[in-house]
Amino acid sequence: EAGVVQSPRYKIIEKKQPVAFWCNPISGHNTxxxxxxNLGQGPELLIRYENEEAVDDSQLPKDRFSAERLKGVDSTLKIQPAELGDSAVYLCASSLGPRDTQYFGPGTRLTVL
Amino acid sequence: DQQVKQNSPSLSVQEGRISILNCDYTNSMFDYFLWYKKYPAEGPTFLISISSIKDKNEDGRFTVFLNKSAKHLSLHIVPSQPGDSAVYFCAGRAAGNKLTFGGGTRVLVKP
Structure with a gap:
């Protein structure tokens, strides 16, 4: 069974440019x-979807970050414009339901110059 | 406000010996605690969990102990193997399956 797929794996952009990350969750995972x-830290939640609904986006910096999960499957996370402090690994995870084990993708490493 | 803390950034252990990773938390609302393992250039992989109403959970070489009064949990790996060399993250789970992670402990198992 395929795991969580993310692309691109690496992205280097200049500050003020837009960037988008794509995630395909494990088949059948609704969440x-x-x-x-950030470097040397644990992952921090930005947003959680139940199907196509964003049910927790309290940690998403909404002035520059946006996300969507059309049709409740794939998801895209966008940053516009990117800032130097956005350099990090962006991880996507999915779970069967809202209380099940989360499975992570390999992440996208973003470098903002 | 760091709700989950792993105070040891790294740990080195000889193959065959026990690895003990520690984690402290402050949020009393966590209902589950989880350990994830991460290799370079890969995402975290679920390892083992424990309910807040238990004090021990064992799965093969991995055992997690929870001391709720001290708000402390630990992961024991015995015997340690070279393939266990990775970064280990402790996480607490709150409502909505929201995970709060510690900063991680890098484990190096020497042959």
Whole structure:
């Protein structure tokens, strides 16, 4: 069974540019999460989806970050414009339901110059 | 406000010996605690969990102990193997399956 797929794996951009990350969760998983992991720290939740509904986006910096999960499957996380402090690994995770084990993708390492 | 703390950033252990990883938390609302393992360039992989109403959970070489009064949990790996070399994250689970992670402990198992 395929795991959580993320692309791109690496992205280097200049500050003020837009960037987007894509995630395909494990088939049948209704709950999808986006995390940000700064260097030397643990992942921090940005947003959680139940199907296509964002049920917890309290940690998402809404001035520059946006996310969508059209049709309740794939999801895209966007940053516009990117800042130097956005350099991090962006992880996507999915779970069967809202109380089940979360499975993580390999992440997208973003470098903002 | 760091709700989950792993105070040891790294740990080195000889193959075959026991690895003990520690984690402290402050949030009394966590109902589950989880350990994830992470290899370089990969996402975290679920390892083992424990309910807040238990004090021990064992799965093969991995055992997690929870001391609720001290708000402390530990992961024991015995015997340690070179393939266990990775970064280990402790996490507390709150409402909505929201995980709060510690900063991680890097384990190096020497052959």
């Amino acid at each position: 999808l999460y986006w995390y940000r992991q």
